[in-house]
Amino acid sequence: MTILQSLKNAVRQRSIHVCYVDTGSCNGCDIEVLACLSPRYDLEQYGIYVHNNPREADVLLIIGGVTPQWEDKLMMIWEKIPEPKAAISIGNCPISGCVFSRPATLTKAPAQRYIPIAAEVPGCPPRPTEIIEAILSVAPSLFKDWEVKR
Amino acid sequence: MRKTVDVSIPLGPVHPVFKEPCRIKCETFGEQILAAEVELGYMKKGIERIMVGRPWQEVMFLAERVCGICSVIHNFVFIETVEKISKITVPERAAYLRVLANELDRMQSHLIANFSYCYTIEHETLGMYLLNTRERVMDMLEYLTGARVTCAYIVPGGVRFDVDSEDLGRIMQTMDLVVEETHRYREMFASGPLIGLRSKGIGVMTKEQAEHIHAVGPTARACGIATDLRTDHPTYQRLKFSPVVRTEGDNFARVMLRFDEILQSADLIRTIINTLPGGKIRGGGTVGRGETVHRGEAPRGELTYRVKTDTHGRVQEISIQTPSIMNIEACARYMIPGVTSVADVTAAYISSDPCIACTER
Numbered sequence: 001m002t003i004l005q006s007l008k009n010a011v012r013q014r015s016i017h018v019c020y021v022d023t024g025s026c027n028g029c030d031i032e033v034l035a036c037l038s039p040r041y042d043l044e045q046y047g048i049y050v051h052n053n054p055r056e057a058d059v060l061l062i063i064g065g066v067t068p069q070w071e072d073k074l075m076m077i078w079e080k081i082p083e084p085k086a087a088i089s090i091g092n093c094p095i096s097g098c099v100f101s102r103p104a105t106l107t108k109a110p111a112q113r114y115i116p117i118a119a120e121v122p123g124c125p126p127r128p129t130e131i132i133e134a135i136l137s138v139a140p141s142l143f144k145d146w147e148v149k150r
Numbered sequence: 151m152r153k154t155v156d157v158s159i160p161l162g163p164v165h166p167v168f169k170e171p172c173r174i175k176c177e178t179f180g181e182q183i184l185a186a187e188v189e190l191g192y193m194k195k196g197i198e199r200i201m202v203g204r205p206w207q208e209v210m211f212l213a214e215r216v217c218g219i220c221s222v223i224h225n226f227v228f229i230e231t232v233e234k235i236s237k238i239t240v241p242e243r244a245a246y247l248r249v250l251a252n253e254l255d256r257m258q259s260h261l262i263a264n265f266s267y268c269y270t271i272e273h274e275t276l277g278m279y280l281l282n283t284r285e286r287v288m289d290m291l292e293y294l295t296g297a298r299v300t301c302a303y304i305v306p307g308g309v310r311f312d313v314d315s316e317d318l319g320r321i322m323q324t325m326d327l328v329v330e331e332t333h334r335y336r337e338m339f340a341s342g343p344l345i346g347l348r349s350k351g352i353g354v355m356t357k358e359q360a361e362h363i364h365a366v367g368p369t370a371r372a373c374g375i376a377t378d379l380r381t382d383h384p385t386y387q388r389l390k391f392s393p394v395v396r397t398e399g400d401n402f403a404r405v406m407l408r409f410d411e412i413l414q415s416a417d418l419i420r421t422i423i424n425t426l427p428g429g430k431i432r433g434g435g436t437v438g439r440g441e442t443v444h445r446g447e448a449p450r451g452e453l454t455y456r457v458k459t460d461t462h463g464r465v466q467e468i469s470i471q472t473p474s475i476m477n478i479e480a481c482a483r484y485m486i487p488g489v490t491s492v493a494d495v496t497a498a499y500i501s502s503d504p505c506i507a508c509t510e511r
Binding site: 019023025026027028029030031032038040051054064065067069070073099100102105106107124125127 | 163164165166167168169170171191192193194195196197199200202211212215216217218219221262265278281282284285288298299300505507508
């Protein structure tokens with residue numbers, strides 16, 4: 001491994017930029033992601049920054065079972081994120097549709113159908129600590145030696 | 151022909167300050183906003199369609215997931231609607247505990263709304279302080295109901311769990327802390343010169359305009375309309391509730407009104423803890439057939455449920471009217487047109503505390 005690569009690995013571990021996109025949730029998971037920002041959980045001490053801008057993001061958080069409006073737009077957002085990138089789904093909705101997975105629903109879960117999902121955090125809603133844990137355990141291992149693996 | 155519109159600027163659906171997807175189309179002349187239109191439809195899940203034909207036990211949990219921020223009030227109003235249909239009475243202790251949970255929920259909702267506003271005008275320090283105070287309130291909600299967000303605390307005929315004196319003492323202690331902190335942050339918000347520049351006189355809506363567009367909740371109360379459905383609720387009447395009203399009608403007034411309501415909610419919680427009657431927390435009863443309309447005051451304004459059930463308590467028809475749709479219209483029609491820069495569009499929009507998830511359901 002080159003020195004440059006090990007430097008990149010070290011830096012990427014401590015600098016994860018997050019964009020979250022709400023594809024039809026009940027807002028419960030949204031506010032738990034926002035709660036991660038609070039000084040109690042302090043997302044930024046781990047080097048995670050919530051920008052909500054896909055162009056500078058590394059990790060995309062997907063919240064909610066996918067509504068018809070988002071079917072094509074989710075892929076568009078995913079394509080805007082520069083490599084290396086990872087998508088993490090928050091809550092039960094992107095996994096199974098949760099309470100909205102009923103015959104008359106308009107949502108079309110899972111989110112896996114539209115973009116590749118690296119990790120899933122179940123819960124309705126998951127606790128802020130679980131969200132932080134998922135980002136911290138998935139992102140550094142995915143981004144490690146990315147240039148070599150490519 | 152004279153040119154009146156320079157360029158049409160779309161904001162959203164994925165935007166750094168929007169928690170939820172929606173698109174605001176602004177027609178601008180220079181930096182001046184002439185007109186605005188809010189485009190919705192990114193969050194339509196069809197909850198009312200799912201609810202039809204299902205028993206109330208299932209609809210109760212769906213009603214809670216109409217809106218995750220103010221989940222307790224959706225639970226509260228839906229359960230009160232089925233109780234009104236089936237003439238179920240609630241023990242006095244349970245009625246007080248319901249209001250306790252509802253006021254804790256209102257406090258956390260207002261705190262996150264004020265956080266969003268501070269974040270939008272890029273005063274992150276105050277926003278983070280508020281978010282920390284909100285965590286204290288969320289802890290108390292968890293102590294009382296067992297969950298942070300979707301609690302399902304209220305059931306027909308009463309509430310799920312009782313509280314003991316230790317829990318009440320802990321809530322009382324936290325309220326003292328929250329009130330002290332809220333007074334401090336309210337003073338910081340009121341006296342901050344840069345906050346004043348971004349807030350005072352921006353996004354103004356007069357009382358006549360608010361009446362015309364049927365604004366509800368804190369947005370209407372900040373324009374001088376004393377509308378609050380809590381005044382019609384029997385438990386709140388016993389607690390001698392009276393709404394807070396301000397008259398300026400700008401961004402500053404809406405945020406300050408929410409600070410005042412947080413303090414008012416803390417006072418209500420203290421009164422409830424001091425006067426909490428003993429007795430049972432569940433009265434029992436079965437949900438029967440009927441049709442009715444019931445209203446309640448959500449953190450964002452008037453919330454209406456119209457429910458029709460059959461003899462087994464299955465929901466045959468349901469329609470929900472949530473407060474944010476009125477406030478979003480008020481925003482697009484009166485608050486945003488006339489602001490002098492595009493940066494103030496998001497500030498005016500966020501100050502009315504829109505909740506897209508419950509608007510579209």
